[in-house]
Amino acid sequence: MNRSELIAEIRRKKSFLCVGLDPDMNKIPDCLKGEEDVIFAFNKAIIDATLDYAVAYKPNLAFYEAYGLKGMVSLQKTIDYLRRFNVFTIADAKRGDIGNTSLKYAQAYLDPAGDFNFDAITVAPYMGEDSVKPFLQVPDKWVVLLALTSNPGARDFQNLEITGGATTDGMGAARTTGLEKHLYEQVLRTSGQWGDDQNMMYVVGATRAEFLSDVRRIVPKHFLLVPGVGAQGGSLEEVCRYGLNDEVGLLINASRSILYAGKGADFAEAARAEAARMQQQMQPYVR
8 A cells, every 4th residue: 555545544534543463361351362363353343343443453563573474374364354344454573683684684574475465564763774774775664763662661762852963973974963952853754765755654653643743854754663552551632733744644543541441251342433533533633
């Protein structure tokens, strides 16, 4: 799904909701425990219940890898099922390694001839350009780069203050930082030279909504994947106030608040109701 197709789907559904598919066997309702593939049965029920209101789905790979080969089979069945629909798919993998390793990660999750064929993958930028470029070289696919996350440890590095102006890259090469004050801003500025708004998005946590104005100053047109609305307490209104652009430019991810809205046999109905509630909140912002 390219940028124009994603925007068209957002406008059609009047929604920019992304459902995080993070199945936890300890939380999946007992009514599914007799299924041959419990994780896929749960995911399928959630997808069917929320499809009218969501434009994207984001399986977090840790919730599949934790169950070994069976979990990865469930992931493949889930992505095969999602391909039946016109939705954007994100592999929440947070990969990032030396170039030849990143190339294999890209092949594993983005290759159209592979088992998974996601539209996008989340990538950590800490190792720099050569660790990210292999993902960007896959045609018609997206990198979702971690920029400003919502976890408490984000302040350890992402919010470190830096000095604006001319700096060096540690090996004597000049690099311009412009007016950036924090390290995450420099990540945005530098990575903007690797890709563009057609193949790169950024993760910006909803619990850091006050920073979105600074983010938009640097990347005004890029899509932002925003976790943290819902169970983590982020405000959709605040995110929209500071993060919307003229093409919406946001994907709001909700996982636990939708997946586990209900605990009994009516879990899918409860998930649908929560997704519908979020879509109703989003609708006025879609033009």
